Amino acid sequence: SVDLSNHNAIASGPGDKDNSAFELEQELDGHQRWVWDCAFSADSAYLVTACSDHYARLWELSSKQVIRQYNGHHRGAVCVALNDYSETR
Structure with a gap:
């Protein structure tokens, strides 16, 4: 899985083998298995x-x-999405 931020950062899971074009800035440790989405x-x-x-x-x-x-997923969590509600409505 890969996602591009508004600040030109890329998040990539460990299964993404060809990330040689990018410089690693930080690594997040916590999941015990494959990250499917970010x-x-x-x-x-x-x-x-x-x-x-x-x-x-x-x-x-x-x-x-x-x-x-x-938590509470009976199987692996496979996708995520965020919605920005920071605007005053």
């Missing part, structure tokens, strides 16, 4: 990941920490 927040401050370990995780990129873990 998505940046609109401000690129967060990344959400979906994994075959049955969890989706919300990462704060500045601290490289999981700030929320979503």
Whole structure:
């Protein structure tokens, strides 16, 4: 899985073999199995990941920490999406 942020960063899972064109800036450790999907927040401050370990995780990129873990999936979490509701309505 791959996602491009608004700040020209790319998130890539370990199964993406051809990432030689990019410079690794940081690595997030936490999932125990394959990451199937990922998505940046609109401000690129967060990344959400979906994994075959049955969890989706919300990462704060500045601290490289999981700030929320979503469990309860009976099988692996396979896709994620974020919606930006930061605008005043």
